[in-house]
Amino acid sequence: MIEKNVEVNMVENGARLTAKLVQIASQYQSKVSIKQDTTVVNAKSIMGMMTLGLVTGQKLDVEIEGEDEKDAMDSIETFLLGKQV
Numbered sequence: 799m800i801e802k803n804v805e806v807n808m809v810e811n812g813a814r815l816t817a818k819l820v821q822i823a824s825q826y827q828s829k830v831s832i833k834q835d836t837t838v839v840n841a842k843s844i845m846g847m848m849t850l851g852l853v854t855g856q857k858l859d860v861e862i863e864g865e866d867e868k869d870a871m872d873s874i875e876t877f878l879l880g881k882q883v
Contacts, residue, residue: 799863800871807880811853819852820844822873828864830874841874 808815823830823841830841832850834857839846841860850858858878862870 799861800867801859801861802871802875803857803859804875804878806852806854806856806858806878808852808854808878809880812851813848815852816847816850817844819874819877820847822877823870825873826862826864826866826870828862828867828870830870831861833859833861 806815820842832839832841832847834850837849839849841847850856860871860874860878862874864870
């Protein structure tokens, strides 16, 4: 299992950002969870992710467990930091 604290650094916020993150997480076999404060959601669930209301500056704990966890973390972290995936 890999866990990292990542600060969202995106130009755009909201539903489009959330949908893209769900698409990225869904490409991997690993279980991907996003935690903010006491709320933990499945990063592959659009409805769960919408409850977080992702915005720039928000701090998230990303937890990934599975056979492709390193690749998944690299992609998700790169995306959340506002870099190209």
